[in-house]
Amino acid sequence: MTTSNRHYVLAAGGTGGHLLPAFALAAELDRRGHHVALITDERGAEIPGKADFMPAHVLPAGRFGKNPLQWVKGTKAVLEGRKMALRLFESFEPSAVVGFGGYPSLPAVLASTSAKIPTVLHEQNAVLGRVNRLLSGRVQAIATAYPDVQRLKPKHGDKVHLVGNPVRAEVLSLREEPFPSYGEDGLLRVLVTGGSQGARVLSEIVPDGLAMLPPAIRERLQVTQQCRPEDLDTVRERYRSHGIPAELATYFEDMATRLADAHLFIGRAGASTIAELTAVGRPGILIPLPIATDDHQAANTREMVKAGGARMIRQDRFEAKELAKQIRVLADDPKGLANAAHAAWNCGRPRAVEDLADLVESFGGADMMDVIRVGGNNARGTTQGAPAGQGASREISE
Known part of the structure; x- marks a missing residue:
């Protein structure tokens, strides 16, 4: 226009x-x-x-x-x-x-x-x-x-x-990139974040949950985790004791690159997080913030969970054993993990x-346009990495 x-x-x-x-x-x-x-x-x-x-x-x-x-x-x-x-x-x-x-x-x-x-x-x-x-x-x-x-x-x-x-341009630019190769002998790269300062509950639960995975998965883990400054030393020691390689920081400037490399995300369910996961096509295990107004983070997960692109765990059930169980559902089968990534991508x-x-x-000069009506979907098809025009059609009413 x-x-x-x-x-x-x-x-x-x-x-x-x-x-x-x-x-x-x-x-x-x-x-x-x-x-x-x-x-x-x-x-x-x-x-x-x-x-x-x-x-x-x-x-x-x-x-x-x-x-x-x-x-x-x-x-x-x-x-x-x-x-x-x-x-x-x-x-x-x-x-x-x-x-x-x-x-x-x-x-x-x-x-x-x-x-x-x-x-x-x-x-x-x-x-x-x-x-x-x-x-x-x-x-x-x-x-x-x-x-x-x-x-x-x-x-x-x-x-x-x-x-x-809307998501950051550097994240959106990754949309047409394929899901990172993941096989039975390759690394399983896990990205863990909990907001700008990291969530303490993630620091307390995730290392032990990853340690409870079967050796065939645990020995291939490579973890990137955002933590609170006061939690860094404790979390680093937990990963060291479990023999799991982990890179920890309070802030990652190259978060888009980290997301691009990740096979699995674990973290909160804020609107921007969901938008970026679905823009790139990364499966997630989502732990909604329990004090979020009107429980909106739990609501944010529903579309992605229903599509098969994520698992949601309420914080009162977020324990190491439950986390390990949900990771196995996604990561036991390389094809299954890729399918979950594809399902997340379709929600973008x-x-x-x-x-x-x-x-x-459409305000201030032109006639009001009915741009996107409820029921429309993504504008680039529904097959991850496919050219525009392939997959499901985009519903636009004029």
Whole structure:
């Protein structure tokens, strides 16, 4: 679609889960010749990955906990943020505003809807977030990452567009690469992460779970694991005592390369993690964060698990014996592991950022397009490594 130069504002909470898809959309809109500004909080303004072309505007955004006294303070902050957003809109004149959820997006979207500026929400998880839930009745379009999103009212179904969750370009570039060769005599490379700082429960359970595997599997293991700084020495000693080679760090700058080499992923089920696993086609054993709001990480796993691309273990059942059992289900048979990778790949939506940009571009000049309706699937076929056009068709209604 050919468009003229326009201005867009992206509003996102201060975590990577909200900001990574916003950064991906910003890069795509910039590539198409548009100007983009970001509204976030102080944390979001400091997160690495924001492009230099996109100015960040920090607005006050209150949080609303269980204590009613916080509501008064939070409401005042939101109203002040709304005033600041309206002033920004007067000077920037956006064609549309895109909210990615999180409390910092609330004042911006309240301002855009009150100013009659077309507004799109993007929901990364399989449960509509609290802020997006509050705003869903006020906006023109809701872009989702999953075909089934809980807490999304049926009456809003006519404005729902399934686009997927944008992932980093370096990860998406791996989509057409074949699954790493895995045979009965080759290495089994396992990647373990638990978020930016690593999850302690993974450090406590995974080494012992891997040690319980049959010798035919255990002796071929090669582990890469992200840990908390205070856990590094303990985890390193556990792997050493089990005779399992493991590379440990608190952060891996080349995570895309690690994912490309991995045969199996073990970790949390955040929206960005699921999007990257399905973009590349890597099977996983997923342990949803039990304190995630509305249990959304468990919901995130359902599509991938149903397809056969992952196994899910609740944290209260996440023990070494259970982990070893689930690894054996996936890794005992090399063909079975490749099939699981293929199933994960089929869940990917590699055109997510392009489809989201098409939806956003449909505001402010062109007639509204019905870009991707719920029920659509990935845009590059359903056979891992196959050329576009092979496999299942992509459902697009004009």
